[in-house]
Amino acid sequence: MGNTAVDIDLNKEIVSSFSGQDFSGAIDSRELALMHFQKLGLPTNKSEEYRFTPIGKNLSKNFTWKTVSTESTIGSIEPFLMEGVEASVVVLVNGIYSSKLSHIKHDKNEITVMSLTDAFKTHEAIVAQYFGKNLPTESDSFVAMNSAFWQSGVFIHVKENTNVEKPVLILHVNDAQNAQVNSQTRLLAIVEKNSSLSVIEKFESVGDNYVFHNFCEEIAVKENARLEYCKVQNDAGKSIQVANTVIHQSATSKVDTFTLTLDGEMVRNNLTIVIDGENCESHFHGLYLLKGNTLADNHTVVDHKKPNSFSNELYKGIMDGNAKGVFNGKIFVRPHAQKTNAFQSNRNILLSDSATVNTKPQLEIWADDVKCSHGCTSGQLDEEALFYLRSRGIPADTAKAMLLYAFALDVLAPVKNESLKTYLDKLISDRLHKNF
């Protein structure tokens, strides 16, 4: 396994496409990552981890490895913001941090929000302490590629004992109106002891050319800190996206995540939560509402390394048209992680005969005093319930939307920010009432 032949010519093409860029920051780690990428190549259909999601094949077929970043003609980010959600906004256009479009409202004495490239100069010590530590480059092609060639990124640092109320919204806009776009971005966020942070990431793209967005995210949540992390993937048709996100939790920290995937051609989320302290709590929920030919793949890992923690995972999906959903949930409970409570559930509704879902729980438990459960279901809309609503005068379209909304709604539980919750609720409800 994993011993697949690397297409050397393709690799050369990919590597040379990044040449001529300014790669300041993390020179040593870039070289190591490049070496790993040379060895790994793009995943093929023989790569177990990408079995249902042929991203390598898709990229080889549809992506020209010539230019990396192109100029954007986008003048305003207004249409991409979240109505009613008050936040500091950090904008990356075609993978490049835009100081011009970003608008940071937070108090600098509490939180630092800046370009990651700049942080390598101004916050050298802390960046060196965390950068690349939770995302090793030797096993995943995309982590290796990103770590070798990342162009730009965001750095967030919350000081100790600081409750940051307003969220930080990271807006990724890829403008493929004139040419294809290749964005390789990163996030490095540290929430220090007894502090809290809410991060929202939103992905938007415009234009008919292909977008390849490969991003890596490392978030450290220190002792007794709290993180709320929400991701909204709302890309246009020809977008291929790979996200590798690692959240590292220290003792008594609490993490709530919510991942919403709406559109795009192929989306792969690798979300890993490392519970590296006692008495932690993590809730990670996700929802994918897919239609057309969209493929969305959520690979999640929760790694219980220490005792007495609680993790709760709930992912739900609704697939229509030829859409494909993929869910893979790994739960690791290490030998010392006694008294762990870990729950996982994946539920799916298929609205058409040609929509599919592949779901697989993977539990590896080495401790003997734990409570773990998992379950996955896939089925159609409940015809009896639909008839019940219709028999009360509710037309079929509305009845269907009501049932799907009711099915999907509880995934929003980890979202604590009221205005964000309202925004997401409306986004989901509108999507369902538009008849998908």
Add this chain to the structure above:
Amino acid sequence: MLQIKNLQASIEGKQILNGIDLQVNAGEVHAIMGPNGSGKSTLASVLAGREEYEVTGGEVEFLGKNLLELEPDQRAGEGIFLAFQYPVEIPGVSTVNFMKTAVNKIRAYRGQNALDAVAFLQLMKEKMKLVEIDQALLSRSLNEGFSGGEKKRNEIFQMAMLEPTLSILDETDSGLDIDALRIVANGVNKLRNKNNATIVVTHYQRLLDYIVPDFVHVLYKGRIVKSGGKELAKELEAKGYDWIKSQLADSVIS
């Protein structure tokens, strides 16, 4: 109001209704009785528009319209209401929101303006009192975790809210203890008037002590084999359905 002529229906290729004729006028209560498997619930389902059933012959006219051409939601808009034998549990949809959508969709169907929040709440309070149902129950997910009695009471509450012209109660007495039965029947009786009609589908005579019918029809093998007044129900209770079966056998021989 309702005219059923020679109605035939099947499910999954199996013929259930073999030619039903029935006329229901405004102000009347009709009871449909019969042994298990006689087609009582099928008749109720076909009238409400349940799609698993295929109508293979006959006609149903409701207030001058061909009922069989209408979607289930259009039938509700026209004034038909089916109280389910097994009300469906729908997690995540509260009865209040469900009723608000239903009331306003039916109003829209009839070309009426939507009720605003205040008017809706007022209507709800009034109807809650009528069927003795608690507000807390209505704020919960529709029927989820409700007892048998609560589910049936919720059906009658919905009926009160939608003010149908024709109500069809499908085995509303099943799973009810005597107190719940009385409350549900009281609700139905309070909703009766000279402009609406009720069809009560039941296996037992018990419910008919509380909802007194004007006509009783006995359904057997997909046909109405005997019709009469309310005393027919009493006779059935005393003699059992075998009495009907043997009568039919005799008539075939003679």
